[in-house]
Structures are given as C-alpha cells and as structure tokens.
Amino acid sequence: MNFGGMFGGAGASGVSAQQSSAQLMMAEQEIEMVTDLYNRVSDSCHAKCIPPTYHESDLNKGESVCLDRCVAKFFETNKKIGAKLQEISQQNQATQQPGVGLFG
Amino acid sequence: MDFSQLNDADRQRMQQMLERNQMRDFMRMYSSLVQRCFDSCVDDFTSKALSTKEDGCLMRCTEKFMKHSERVGQRFAELNTALMEEQSAQGQK
Numbered sequence: 001m002n003f004g005g006m007f008g009g010a011g012a013s014g015v016s017a018q019q020s021s022a023q024l025m026m027a028e029q030e031i032e033m034v035t036d037l038y039n040r041v042s043d044s045c046h047a048k049c050i051p052p053t054y055h056e057s058d059l060n061k062g063e064s065v066c067l068d069r070c071v072a073k074f075f076e077t078n079k080k081i082g083a084k085l086q087e088i089s090q091q092n093q094a095t096q097q098p099g100v101g102l103f104g
Numbered sequence: 105m106d107f108s109q110l111n112d113a114d115r116q117r118m119q120q121m122l123e124r125n126q127m128r129d130f131m132r133m134y135s136s137l138v139q140r141c142f143d144s145c146v147d148d149f150t151s152k153a154l155s156t157k158e159d160g161c162l163m164r165c166t167e168k169f170m171k172h173s174e175r176v177g178q179r180f181a182e183l184n185t186a187l188m189e190e191q192s193a194q195g196q197k
Contacts, residue, residue: 024114028121034184035129042176043136050172052144054160057167064175071179075187 037078045070133173141165 049066050059059067110118145161146154154162 020114054164057164059171067175075183
C-alpha cells in the first residue's frame with residue numbers, strides 16, 4: 001500500500017465489462033477517500049483558524065491566510081506521515097520481523 | 105470526471121452514486137453546521153426563543169462557514185490535483 005498518495009487513478013483505456021466494473025469500484029473508493037480527506041481538512045482548519053465569536057460574517061485577512069496555510073500543511077503532514085510509515089514498514093521487513101510489518 | 109471509458113450501465117450507476125453521495129454529504133454538512141453554530145452562538149437559556157443576538161450570530165456563523173468551505177475547497181482542489189499528478193508521474197516511472 002502506498003501511503004504517500006492514496007489516490008492513484010484507475011487509468012486504462014479500451015475496457016471490457018469486467019474491467020469497467022473494477023474501474024467503477026476503484027473510482028467509488030477514490031471518491032470516498034477524497035471526500036473523507038476534504039471533510040477532515042475542512043473540520044481541522046475551521047477549528048484552528050475560525051474563532052467561535054461571530055462578530056462578522058466575512059473571512060478576514062488573517063483567517064483567510066490561516067486557512068490557505070492550514071490546508072497546505074495538512075497535505076504536507078499527510079505526505080510526511082505516509083512516507084514515515086512506509087519507511088518504518090520497510091525497516092521492519094528488512095529486519096525480518098514477521099507480524100510487525102503492519103503495512104506491507 | 106471522465107466517464108467516457110465506462111459502458112452505459114456503469115455510467116448510470118456512477119451517476120446514481122454521485123447523486124447519493126451529494127445528498128449524503130449535504131445532510132452531513134447541514135447537521136454538523138447546526139451543531140457547530142449552535143455550540144458557538146447559543147448559550148442563554150432564559151428564553152425559549154433565539155435572541156436577536158443569537159440569531160445574528162447564527163446567520164454570521166453560517167455565512168462564514170460557507171465562505172470557509174469555498175476557500176478550503178479551492179485550496180484543496182489545487183493541492184489534490186498536484187498530488188494526483190505527482191503520483192501518476194511516479195507510477196509511470
């Protein structure tokens with residue numbers, strides 16, 4: 001499993017009915033994952049950047065900049081942790097510890 | 105999204121799934137927004153009606169959330185596109 005990126009596209013052309021159904025399932029899964037990621041980003045960044053005192057209905061400059069940075073940092077975090085997990089699982093595989101390689 | 109590779113039955117299934125998801129996501133967003141704005145704005149229980157202050161806060165909270173969503177959505181789309189491109193480039197190596 002590739003953690004650095006979870007949304008590998010299903011890219012093929014000229015497909016049979018079976019391949020088409022498999023592609024459909026992959027597309028569905030991908031949509032679910034992206035939606036879930038979006039919801040998590042949105043919730044986290046709202047909690048971190050928008051103070052719960054609603055004096056105004058506009059995003060002010062600070063909040064806007066905070067949101068931009070927050071989304072970027074969330075993606076970077078996602079990537080960092082994915083790479084780290086992969087590194088750990090490779091180390092475990094290299095040292096031949098059966099059962100420890102959680103993400104093989 | 106590109107459905108041109110799918111046959112008719114699958115394309116229809118995909119369409120139905122997208123509509124179901126859209127409905128589900130909207131209901132989810134709606135209920136979480138109600139909770140969020142209620143928690144932030146409503147804390148005076150000396151009356152059973154929303155006060156003018158609470159009402160104003162709820163409206164601002166909702167408007168602000170929509171603007172938040174729009175902005176996060178834009179940044180998200182940009183970064184997610186970049187991520188996918190990076191991956192498909194890796195896959196071709």
